[in-house]
Amino acid sequence: MTAAGVMTAGKGAAPSRIFVPVLIFAPCLLVYLVFFVWPQLSLLAVSAFDRGQVSAAHYIRFFSDEYYWELLGRTLFLGVSVTLITLILGVPVAYVIARMRSRYAALLLVLTTFPLLVSAVVRSFGWMVLFFRDGVVSNLLLALGLIDQPMQLMYTLTGVIIALAQVLLPLMVLTLHGVLKSIDPDLEHAAMSLGAPPWLALWLVTLRLARGGIIAGSLLVFSLAISAFATPALVGGARANVMATTIYEQTIELLDWPFASALSAILLVFVLVISLLYAKALDRRSAGEAAS
Amino acid sequence: MGLDRVSRRQFVSGLAALGSLPLLPTGAAAAQDFAGRSLISSGFGGSTMDIIQKAVFDPFDKATGARSTQVPMQSAAALARLKSEAGNPQIDMYQFSGGQEDVAKKEGLIQPLTAVSQLDDIPVGLRDPDGSWVAWAVIAEGILYRKDKIKEPPRSYRDFLKPEYKGHIAFPAITNGYGVDFLVMLARAFGGGEDNIEPGFEAMKKIKGETIFKAASDLPSLFGQGDIWIIPYDSGNAFKLQTSGLPVGFATPEEGSPAVNITAVVAKGAKNADVANAAIDYMLRPEAQIEIARQMRWTASNPKTKLPADLAAEVPDVSQLAKLNRALINEQRAQWIERWNREIAR
Numbered sequence: 001m002t003a004a005g006v007m008t009a010g011k012g013a014a015p016s017r018i019f020v021p022v023l024i025f026a027p028c029l030l031v032y033l034v035f036f037v038w039p040q041l042s043l044l045a046v047s048a049f050d051r052g053q054v055s056a057a058h059y060i061r062f063f064s065d066e067y068y069w070e071l072l073g074r075t076l077f078l079g080v081s082v083t084l085i086t087l088i089l090g091v092p093v094a095y096v097i098a099r100m101r102s103r104y105a106a107l108l109l110v111l112t113t114f115p116l117l118v119s120a121v122v123r124s125f126g127w128m129v130l131f132f133r134d135g136v137v138s139n140l141l142l143a144l145g146l147i148d149q150p151m152q153l154m155y156t157l158t159g160v161i162i163a164l165a166q167v168l169l170p171l172m173v174l175t176l177h178g179v180l181k182s183i184d185p186d187l188e189h190a191a192m193s194l195g196a197p198p199w200l201a202l203w204l205v206t207l208r209l210a211r212g213g214i215i216a217g218s219l220l221v222f223s224l225a226i227s228a229f230a231t232p233a234l235v236g237g238a239r240a241n242v243m244a245t246t247i248y249e250q251t252i253e254l255l256d257w258p259f260a261s262a263l264s265a266i267l268l269v270f271v272l273v274i275s276l277l278y279a280k281a282l283d284r285r286s287a288g289e290a291a292s
Numbered sequence: 293m294g295l296d297r298v299s300r301r302q303f304v305s306g307l308a309a310l311g312s313l314p315l316l317p318t319g320a321a322a323a324q325d326f327a328g329r330s331l332i333s334s335g336f337g338g339s340t341m342d343i344i345q346k347a348v349f350d351p352f353d354k355a356t357g358a359r360s361t362q363v364p365m366q367s368a369a370a371l372a373r374l375k376s377e378a379g380n381p382q383i384d385m386y387q388f389s390g391g392q393e394d395v396a397k398k399e400g401l402i403q404p405l406t407a408v409s410q411l412d413d414i415p416v417g418l419r420d421p422d423g424s425w426v427a428w429a430v431i432a433e434g435i436l437y438r439k440d441k442i443k444e445p446p447r448s449y450r451d452f453l454k455p456e457y458k459g460h461i462a463f464p465a466i467t468n469g470y471g472v473d474f475l476v477m478l479a480r481a482f483g484g485g486e487d488n489i490e491p492g493f494e495a496m497k498k499i500k501g502e503t504i505f506k507a508a509s510d511l512p513s514l515f516g517q518g519d520i521w522i523i524p525y526d527s528g529n530a531f532k533l534q535t536s537g538l539p540v541g542f543a544t545p546e547e548g549s550p551a552v553n554i555t556a557v558v559a560k561g562a563k564n565a566d567v568a569n570a571a572i573d574y575m576l577r578p579e580a581q582i583e584i585a586r587q588m589r590w591t592a593s594n595p596k597t598k599l600p601a602d603l604a605a606e607v608p609d610v611s612q613l614a615k616l617n618r619a620l621i622n623e624q625r626a627q628w629i630e631r632w633n634r635e636i637a638r
Contacts, residue, residue, distance in 0.1 A: 133519055152503075233506070234506075237505055237506055249467055252372050255395075
């Protein structure tokens with residue numbers, strides 16, 4: 001950093017053009033390096049050693065074991081399911097609030113963020129009340145005649161998906177709301193005046209334009225869902241193990257830090273790859289349509 | 293106790309004591325002055341931690357002038373913290389309930405208790421032969437059952453396989469300390485043990501479809517909802533459930549109640565090791581142990597503790613407990629967890 005500064009200063013030509021941005025950026029960069037990049041790298045480095053020697057043993061252990069593939073698959077399935085649910089539930093909510101003329105629109109938006117104001121632990125105890133075999137959900141479904149014997153969502157993956165979708169929905173709504181709000185309603189009107197039925201106008205114009213928000217919201221929800229720990233641990237119990245709970249188990253219960261580190265590295269890589277592919281796929285489609 | 297008031301006799305015996313280091317103040321913890329000093333210990337969290345604070349640490353602080361704080365963390369997390377701070381511990385004293393003291397000792401994370409005068413009063417097996425840890429209380433495990441659903445108290449771990457309880461059983465996951473003990477006791481009940489866990493897994497596979505939970509905090513919901521009748525857990529939690537109004541009974545199985553040691557250790561390099569030693573000595577005092585038994589139904593580890601008759605009926609004596617080979621269990625734990633995750637939880 002300083003070397004670059006000296007060099008540009010030596011040339012005498014507009015040192016400020018590089019120096020000022022670097023200077024502005026430096027505090028953030030420093031904090032980021034010291035408190036994020038360095039710990040992250042040293043954490044990942046642990047996974048490459050086995051009894052003091054560089055080794056791929058921990059990665060081989062993961063990829064050669066069907067159990068861990070299942071674990072990874074379950075984690076990604078959890079992420080995708082939660083993302084889809086929040087997307088399907090979130091788009092209409094965000095759309096309605098964004099198009100609302102009422103002065104209560106802001107209040108409604110604040111209301112949607114309520115799940116975020118409750119701690120994960122308290123929220124999970126709430127789900128316990130709802131999800132146990134004689135809980136509210138089971139009794140309600142029984143009373144409606146939808147099921148013929150009590151069912152338990154507690155300690156199941158389905159329960160975890162529902163609980164995570166509930167808490168992550170506000171993030172999806174907030175992200176989509178910002179984007180939808182910025183789309184001019186006249187564009188829809190124009191489409192409809194040219195003969196498009198309202199649903200087609202919504203599909204062709206509004207949702208296409210909101211694609212950036214859909215990408216951002218999905219990535220946000222997906223990455224938070226697969227790295228969530230408290231909800232899977234408390235609602236999922238022993239049966240719905242995911243990567244995050246297994247990393248905890250390896251670190252805290254078994255003290256196998258290298259393997260835990262390998263697990264987190266693998267999770268990180270898969271998330272990055274999936275996120276990049278997803279963002280790229282949506283981006284390319286919009287680019288292609290813009291060109292045609 | 294000013295120096296000027298020390299008699300010649302005391303001075304001589306003091307010299308003699310100095311010669312025989314480590315210094316053991318003979319039952320004179322109260323004479324120690326820790327005014328202005330602080331002690332940080334790990335604690336078990338929740339009401340347990342509050343009760344221990346009131347029964348042990350608060351009176352200790354009052355007697356010595358120290359200021360003791362407990363930081364809540366589960367035993368496994370506490371060991372991880374101790375390990376991550378090895379050499380420069382921020383927490384002076386740790387309390388464990390899952391046999392973590394063995395690992396801590398093996399990894400050289402703790403130091404011997406040098407100034408706990410009552411250490412020798414504690415029975416062998418409840419203290420480390422090398423003096424690295426001591427159990428200041430013991431929790432008796434056994435079978436918790438709904439008295440309104442099960443008329444005849446369960447008598448054995450084999451009862452978990454009774455067909456009439458099918459669908460009404462819950463048991464702790466193996467990552468919970470009691471989950472491991474349940475597996476071992478099942479193995480013992482069916483002809484195995486710590487060295488032969490196979491019968492335990494065989495038996496547990498037959499009830500793998502039942503409810504599996506991870507933490508004691510799920511107990512009230514499990515028993516409260518009515519369709520769970522029988523859970524392997526401990527007398528302390530049975531008492532908590534009873535006080536909350538649930539019709540829960542505690543049965544001592546014929547295989548014996550496995551005992552969980554509540555141990556105290558001092559972190560290696562702890563800044564307040566002397567205060568920690570004195571606090572641990574305080575924990576071993578009969579009056580502190582009676583208070584713990586009264587409020588939590590934990591068994592006293594010091595045989596000199598004489599419980600009042602009403603309490604003695606409800607708290608098993610330390611001599612009535614089955615002893616598990618913790619060292620042997622700890623050696624195989626990782627392997628059992630791997631297997632359990634695949635064969636029971638899947």
